[in-house]
Amino acid sequence: MSIPPETASVILPIQGERLSLTGRSTSLDDTVAAYEKSLNSAEWQGEILLVPDGRNAVAACRRLESALDCVRACPAVSGWGGAVCAGLRASRGDLLCYTNYERTSSAALDEMLAFARRNPSLVLRANRRTRASVIQRIGSLLFNLECRALLGIAAWDVNGTPKVFPRSFSHLLDLTRQDDLIDAEFSAVCERWGYPVVEIPIDARLSRDLDSRPDYYAALRMYLGVPGVRRQVRRAA
Numbered sequence: 001m002s003i004p005p006e007t008a009s010v011i012l013p014i015q016g017e018r019l020s021l022t023g024r025s026t027s028l029d030d031t032v033a034a035y036e037k038s039l040n041s042a043e044w045q046g047e048i049l050l051v052p053d054g055r056n057a058v059a060a061c062r063r064l065e066s067a068l069d070c071v072r073a074c075p076a077v078s079g080w081g082g083a084v085c086a087g088l089r090a091s092r093g094d095l096l097c098y099t100n101y102e103r104t105s106s107a108a109l110d111e112m113l114a115f116a117r118r119n120p121s122l123v124l125r126a127n128r129r130t131r132a133s134v135i136q137r138i139g140s141l142l143f144n145l146e147c148r149a150l151l152g153i154a155a156w157d158v159n160g161t162p163k164v165f166p167r168s169f170s171h172l173l174d175l176t177r178q179d180d181l182i183d184a185e186f187s188a189v190c191e192r193w194g195y196p197v198v199e200i201p202i203d204a205r206l207s208r209d210l211d212s213r214p215d216y217y218a219a220l221r222m223y224l225g226v227p228g229v230r231r232q233v234r235r236a237a
Contacts, residue, residue: 124164
């Protein structure tokens, strides 16, 4: 029987350009403080790793590190995937989690970590029940169908976060993508090595000012990048 994890590392990539928008820094402060309170109330021996994506986020991360006991600020990197990889390398917990803090409430994070504590031999992937627009829902469906066809990923929300897994699933510590396709790599690695994955439905927070403006160029890069993820995972195996 698996032993429930005692410690948790929560990795938060912090994008500098988004912090520059009105109210973003305040939202980060409030969310990280809520995460710390949630970890403490659930009696986790936890750490929150803030990984600045770009230099603009460094000051905010260091400020929170000095203000909150369980927060650690990592060196600045570039890209969502780069931030996730850096956080995984710096993590010390038995249970590892990474998520988009702007779309993950403390209640959703607490739900995922509690489920992981009861089921320490599973990979958990959030399945977001909310999308901001019809265009984004269609785009997400097409991307997930592409991942099913090319990567064999049986998922309806490959990019959903939080993602939570035990440190013993060591191949997930060796992710390499520096871009947004790290979530596809994550799921492909789980399929390749037979890690059992459960999707947990959550209500994702919506950010009206950002989620209402689809980035078509970024979406195209992701669609075109999936075959590269397949080649990459096959070479690593």
